[in-house]
Amino acid sequence: MRHDRSEILDILQHLDKKSAANFESETLEFKGWSKEWDTNPKKLYRLLAEYAVCLANHKGGTIVLGVRDNVRGKEHAITGCGRYNLHKIRTRIYDLTDPRLIVEAEELLLDELGVRLLLIHVPPGISAVHTTTEGVAKIRIGTECKPMTGSMRLQRLSLSGELDLTAKPIAELEQDDLDPDSIRRLRNLVQSQSSNSPLVNLDETQFLEQIGITREGVPTGAGILLVGKEHVIRKHFPNHEVEYLRMKHNEVEYERRETFHCGLLHILDAVHENIELYNTVTPVQAGLFRYEIKDFPEETYREAVLNAVLHRDYLAPGSVFIKHYPDRMEISNPGGFLAGITPDNILRQDSHPRNRHLAEILRRIGLVEKAGMGVKRMFRSQLLSGKQPPSYWTNGKAVRVVLRNGTVDADFVRFVHQQDKQGNPLSLDQLLILSALRRRREITLPDAATILQLDHRRTREILMEMVHKGLLEKSGIRKGQIFRLSGGVYRALGESVSYIRERGIDALRYEELVMEFVRRHGSITNRQVRELLGITQFQASRLLRKLTDQGKLHKKGTYRDAQYVLP
DSSP states (O other): OOOOHHHHHHHHTTTTTSOGGGGOBTTEEEEOOOTHHHHOHHHHHHHHHHHHHHHHTTTOEEEEESBOTTOOSHHHHBOOOOSOOHHHHHHHHHHTEESOOOOEEEEEEETTTTEEEEEEEEOOOSSSOOEETTOOOEEEETTEEEEOOHHHHHHHHHHHTOOOGGGSBOTTOOGGGBOHHHHHHHHHHHHHHOTTOGGGGSOHHHHHHHHTSEETTEEBHHHHHHHBOHHHHHHHOTTOOEEEEEEOTTSSOEEEEEEEOSOHHHHHHHHHHHHHTSOOEEEEEETTEEEEEESSOHHHHHHHHHHHHHHOOTTSOOOEEEEEOSSEEEEEEESOOOTTOOTTTGGGOOOOOSSHHHHHHHHHTTSSOSTTHHHHHHHHHHHHTTOOOOEEEEOSSEEEEEEEOOOOOHHHHHHHHHHHHTTOOOOHHHHHHHHHHHHSSOEEHHHHHHHHTOOHHHHHHHHHHHHHTTSEEEESOGGGOEEEEOHHHHHHTTOHHHHHHHHHHHHHHHHHHHHHHHHHHSOBOHHHHHHHHTOOHHHHHHHHHHHHHTTSOEEESOGGGOEEEOO
16 A cells, blocks of 8 residues: 555644654554665665565555654654665665565655655565565564564465465375275266266276376375365364354354364265255246246355365365355355455456365366356356345455345246247346346446446446347436336336336436436437437427427427527
């Protein structure tokens, strides 16, 4: 986080009442100038490199040179800087850090005191851990720079995806440390996914090697997690735990609890069995077809559990929790999102599993899809079942996804399947917009962009395509455009009364919008009415004629050149 000149100047104005230390933070450091640096700048460069590494390993920030942090009073605290070379400071920080850090350095002149300060802006790190070239690694914690311990470095490497514990062979183990029952389960799974797979005919040693369970006969971390014996898993992955809780209606007590430390293949089957005990089915009749909609679609929660396992941080303590409430399911895992992924863009990100080798094995045996498809499958599965899309939350140390049950929107399910049968299958983007408009009557372009996790240009293209296909209607112009379900979709969804009511409200709103436009711009034309309200030329003419007959507008000109103004 960069602190600009105006922010620093504002802080300096308060130094008569408080010392600079009171304004320091995890991204801001004040440092007085040492006269020693005038004759020995190497000490300055070494110190700045350490501070740069410290800030970069957290969120970045700004170092202010020339202000003593523990002195009150502007004239005493602000000493200014001695001799320095801006270009040299930037290049030496670059040379003394690994990976290299490119900082910005600028002067801040204080004419009233006749001194200059130096502001050094450090960007957030581009790697898991930055160090000085002397091997010093620090990280900003509060207002101090603390050494990064070995476990902290490992966790940072894991968070960035640079460390994959599941890919490493565990030298002290051998094939006998794998569970025979889990290996049989693995073979059956591969055969059920593809009976023609060449893996099926391999002997056990070759089979395990080809899939990635072992490397040169030595089990990998992923192999142990998937099919290892439980006591072996507990020893080498002590944080491995998956806990299923069937919660009661009061949301603080549970009626069923299962805790697992065994291999993941067994856990996935056991979790599925527990969920299905309470997963009731709602039938939806659509003509001759009958669809069975579960409270929680199997495809959705299966993907969510797999994602929690693939993305959990096995260095961090804590369990993968599956909390099964009557109205929702919350699935959480230790370890935040990898760099660049947030709840606001996860739908558009390619898959970057923290445990890549484990993910690769699961792809080979057919349990997970190609990169980036898991989250989209969850969203689509929920929407096709007439339910709300998944929602994500993170605090940087854990991730939670919430799947909501809710009442099945039977009309929406019928409409979606009808579109599919008619050869007009709805895309995920279209499903997201239509689902949102089932919960609200209208939507703006910014709202839609947030829902789709896309930029405004691409969002507008999707909305206009839905207008042309007769799924939506629009009104307003430019930034004021509003999109609603079309009359045909309203009727297909069994909401003809609601649609008529909405159109009645629109008739009154349209008159108000036209009058407001004229008051702001002086006049309006038929074309502008069509753009403003999203209606036909005939409808615009009829509306303008009505307002003219009522004496609210006055017509100037004829035919296409006609303008309507206030009387």
